[in-house]
Amino acid sequence: MNLKIVNYGAGNIKSIQFAFQRLGYNAVLTSDANDILKADKVIFPGVGEASSAMKKLEESGLDALIPELKQPVLGICLGMQLMCKHTEEGDTKGLGIFNTDVKRFSNQVKVPQMGWNTIKNLKSDLFKNIDEDDYMYLVHSYYAKNCNETIANSDYEIEYASALENDNFFGVQFHPEKSGKTGEQLLKNFLEL
């Protein structure tokens, strides 16, 4: 399988590569548009701050490329947030793939949310062999608001979208590469889509 990770200088991607390696797949980092277009599956990672990440995407033209992709694309963490319409972090316009906005948790709860939380209302093949209320590892200060593209929810302060799906595009707020066996199952499901 031709599996590519979009490289735009955003954060720690080693863990994602290693997670696929444990599943027996070689995920290659690239920022080359042709490479990404030819891939069977694309991972869109992201750790860090939204506006600077978006700027990097724009500088490399990847902001125009990603929404045009036809193969399955999986956005992880900030990657997923950048696929939404807008995020409060740095008042940043997103790629608009998912029809929802990203907000900051209030100070009623500790920010960032850090740790293992349950996922529920699972609605996609992405969650094959994953049970309601299984645990995923999350680290984030901003969350995607619930919408009709929500395929999983988690609760922290409010019920928010911890996974989204629109056609060939998938996004997860949690880190499957760090979420033990459940996370591995999700990555496996994505590869089998």
Added chain:
Amino acid sequence: MLTKRIVPCLDIKDGRTVKGVNFVDLRDAGDPVVLAKQYAELGADELVFLDISATQEKRKTMRSMVLKVAEQVNIPFTVGGGISSVEDVDDLLHCGADKVSINSSAVKRPELISELSNKFGSQCVVVAIDAKKVGEEWIVHLAGGTIATDIKLFDWAIEVEERGAGELLFTSMNHDGTKAGFANEALAKLSDLVNIPIIASGGAGTKQHFADTFKLGKADAALAASVFHFGEIPIMELKEELKKQGIPVRL
């Protein structure tokens, strides 16, 4: 619901775990990678590696250990010990560490916290604070509690949050090694003062101590070493007990 985290801490010297570990029949209990994998399978939520070696070769050894851990372990881990620059952190994150923990380097140069959180995001910046109660006052200490500073714990915690730390790892030097329970009063006060997650450390001896630090100390995570390494408290048994007491845990 977000669960409370159980975090085993491994002391590393020259790429090997320092204290013996005898809770499972391991071929090489000194190999941090083997141990980390074992802990992940036994229900640990996260791991901390603390480098206590002081050799020149340290950084290289640590890098290669971090790479191997990231390659084989499917839960998050933090690396601490002797980290003093943006380059150190860049190095470790590129090798696959999820978070880094800084301690005395942050006390010596608090700007480091902001530099790290601006460059890498606050989610990967853990500030470890060792403090000792002297009279009525909690005072920040360095070098494993041997050197006193003139900084007060609660002032420092607030500054650390303001500078962009994503998490606090608080070790009470009065409780560390006593197995008499965590410093819950100070922990609860910290939780009220700052709005970032807090890892309680120092004093774990029984399952009830963990329950207490989550309930009374309002901790978000609890770290321990020997009670896990010597099999005194099996992690799943601990989590079953916490669940019985109404504390959310990942089972």
